[in-house]
Amino acid sequence: MRAELVVIGAGPAGLAASLAAAARGTRVVLVDAATETGGQFYRQPAAALGAGRPEALHHRWRTWERLRDGLAARSVRVLTDHHVWCVERTPGGFTVHALLGPEQEEPAEVHARAVLLATGGYEHVLPFPGWTLPGVVTAGGAQAMLKGALVAPGRRAVVAGTGPLLLPVAAGLAAAGVEVAALVESTGPGRLARHGRALAGKLPEGAGYAARLLRHRVPVLARHTVVRAHGDDRLTGVTVAALDTAGRVRPGTERHLPCDTLAVGHGMLPHTDLAEGLGCGLDGLAVAVDAEQRTDVPGVWAAGESTGIGGAALALAEGHIAGCSAAAHLRGTAPGPAPAALKARTKLRRSAAALDAAYAPPAHWTEQVTDDTVVCRCEEVTAGAVRDALDLGAGDERTVKLLTRAGMGWCQGRMCQAAVAGLAGCPPTPSRRPFARPVPLGVLARQHTQEELS
Template structure:
């Protein structure tokens, strides 16, 4: 169960995010003698990757829903021992909305709920950011229909709720998450008539040495492929879902072949009946807490913006480290390696050379993966003028193009001011990449703002300072 800070003294390290990177960082830092706070918006550890079935569901074998569950249980056992010894406080249900630099470290501002009293500040000498990533979505006609979910969302429904988004599910988009999602869905009893991948996977062949250095990734991919073969799932490469059909719910999708720039090829359309669509185009680092402090960023091979870190995973902000997907999406194995490395750096100790080599191999694979699945510029060819781009504010393609072509908007922020695209509840997480592309500025850069999540006004009014 989550706890509260054990006393008012300053922690040596506050780790934000209790997924693979954050868990590894917290337990390693405690091993090295640091007193840590591990904060997460969720009530349990594991983050988005190691989701837990709700306790009332009585799931006896959660390991069957996860890849590498034993790695998580090992980290969780170490955390439990450190919590018992008072070296780590796990602060579950603590949503961090801002980091503030103080004279001797950081004040980590958190909200715990909607009431005025449900706020706290956690003091720490150093902070390690392990906030993970969120899914990149590219809109298409019909993507707002019920039954259309993200690829990660379909996995989350299965892992946390033991439910499927439908019985006949098309999986589409681009990236390795598609194969993992499809494999999980068919293993759980769903029918997956097709996995629709926008690339052709040939990008991986450009650096065979990188692939050979991570045999575990090849084994993992082969496992997903075997599951799909057993269930006779068709893999459609160089293709995309260009429209979802239905009234009250999706009941079919149109799939088209793509050219090298992701433009739909006329005459190649095929209709596939389904009652759900799981779609996603990779992940984007969640870095708002760091960019608000002025941390430098870099653009990855897939166009995604991540934090710029040095060899010891330090950001350009003093006392702020970063591990895992915030440095560029690379999966749980890389996140764990970087969590351990960052903990050694915070403790001012040299890590094992083997760990450095492991991180280098996995980071090289992450860059290869990102390059192989970079969205092509021609994907806007499947949009129609009335296609909603911003779901929250119901802003269609026509209004965004009007802002760009007639009103002179040349960047996402100006488009936002003219159309309200990105002003809704998700604050541009769903529509940001699409708006940036339509504005002609590529992937959106970090949007600096003082709040990383919604905070009740009552909590701000009750603040002493």
């Protein structure tokens, strides 16, 4: 298939970008791994479930309807169930390589003059004793079960960790009839107050969630953390404890909360695999972009959480700016003004930076990680093995990986990389994964044969 612009990721950023570019006369193909468009924020229930009122699980539904209807009105070609594993620079543009459907064995290609990466982010979860028990899920995972499968993850839940995502997750679970035993947030109100000015615009949203939690009688334990999840073959409860101002557990404050579900998250990290494969520069752990959302590789734009974690509204603004810019460059003109989106981006980036500074995992979280706690789930590497590697002289996550296999499994370190870096006492580094998805050898072999023939 051929297009002028291929947009990868059909979340808020990719949808806004596709509509902006298509409205300016660009032939757009929008590709996503999910079965429906919407991304994480507008995650849709599978059509076969016949949801009568999907909007009940969402907010800002009107925006979603406008985006969804715009795709058809603007003739954007949508390819769902396409898992992109690599984007390659080819003569005249780019080739997007994807694997089709749930099996991910059948290849598909899209050729385009320009690429816009809107691949979003993924959850950051730190290990603690018992975190691998059935019944412990990520906060976003619990949300995804609710929105995408119309399933509650359990009957009595604790929502824990840190970050603004915990609020909609706890409110959503409570509204769906789950008894939420507590929202356990490691950040205290003082830290949020310190960033009060930058967060002023977020106050109404926060107050709305607070009211919903109050209505459902959900206790909020601020400056607390989960120190252990309990259970033999599945979760039966958690121990929570208060933190001191330095982020250490205050001895004697531990208490037990019975529950069958723990929804836990410690923020989000940007998806950068496809950008890195193309050689795009990074800014910290996110794809670096200029004022028009252009990466430093000509013909490649990026928007939304792949360029930094900031929420759905920021993703919409960045997507719009990127789509306008890509359309203009493909026509050989300068992008027209988009003052509303530019203003929104400036304001939302400021509050995103403040949220990032306010919500951080407890500084001494590694002290709670016992030696028998599994850190790398794919390769079953324990914290004790990581510490042994450090004793042997490993000073960074790469050397720990070589000595222990932590990060060498199916997820290629996406789940454990930050934890290994934390245990090693060094900041996480960009991962440089050549492929964004596991690829069957047969697909690679076919690729090679085609290249030899051409």
